[in-house]
Amino acid sequence: MKSTIIDKLFNRVEERGVVCVGLDTAISYIPKHLFEGRSEIEALVEFNKQIIDATIDVSACFKVQIAYYEALGLNGIIAYKETLEYLRKKDAIIIADIKRGDIAATASQYAKAHFEGDFEADFITLSPYMGMDSIEPYIPYMEKGTKGVFSLVRTSNKGAEDIEELEIVDGRKVYTIVGDKLIKMGQNIIGDCGYSAIGGVIGCTHVEEGKEIRNRFNKMFFLIPGYGAQGGRAEDVALYLNNGNGGVVNSSRAILLAYKRQEGREKDFANCSREETIRMRDEIREAVRRNG
Secondary structure (H helix, E strand, O other): OOOHHHHHHHHHHHHHOOEEEEOOOOHHHOOHHHHOOOOHHHHHHHHHHHHHHHHHHHOOEEEEEOHHHHOOOHHHHHHHHHHHHHHHHOOOOEEEEEEEOOOHHHHHHHHHHHHOHHHOOOEEEEOOOOOHHHOHHHHHHHHOOOOEEEEEEEOOOOOHHHHOOOEOOOOOEHHHHHHHHHHHHOOOOEOOOOOEOEEEEEOOOOHHHHHHHHHHOOOOOEEEOOEOOOOEOHHHHHOOOEOOEOEEEEEOHHHHOHHHHOOOOHHHHHHHHHHHHHHHHHHHHHHHHHHO
8 A cells, every 4th residue: 555645744855844843832932922811721822823834834744742732731632632733724744742652452542542533643653662563553544545653763862772772682783673673564555755654763863873774774764853952963864864855853942942042032933933944954955965
């Protein structure tokens, strides 16, 4: 079965660049003027909407981290739902960052929750470390062509070395085994662009193996964290891309809080986010060009 959603994402990268805008929105990020006449939750949704409007034509997709909304209780979940609805209205590609990983029966319910109904997204993030059967319940949705996942493979956090980088008896590392299994699992849900609907979360902070990872997982589309705040540079990101595509690069705080780095622009926060998105997009494009 051909995946159309991965083709749509590939085409968005071609048209708009590799930036994935992370809507990991904390109440403390919101400019004070947005609270005038609004509740905290209303201000949060309004902040998200203005960021979306300002960046949608210069970013490939949006990643919404559910934890920031869950932490606010029932009203936060409503804000999450309303943010997803607005993104769908704008025909944005949505990655719901939920990082689920559980046995098949439970996973089937997570799949229904986040691929249908109030919390519907185009892609979701998963953790495969309970085994590949924790991924299988999502495949029927992907076989329809309109849904995809990004599974953790090699993440950008320091603790990745605790499990992902362990070597087994034949010298392979755990993350390479996981990636190989995901490639095999996704071989029948590949789009015209050549990438599978089963993508991988690959942090850009492991530059010494960047080219090796890109070559090994050649049919895997990457969701790339680690740029900016975690130390990843545009030159590092370029190693994980194929001719400037084959992945999206997430940035959350640097985009959402761009206005705080410019005195007097609090009320112009959305344009500040747009400028940061364009700066990041162009910096990565230039690094790709230099990388050849």
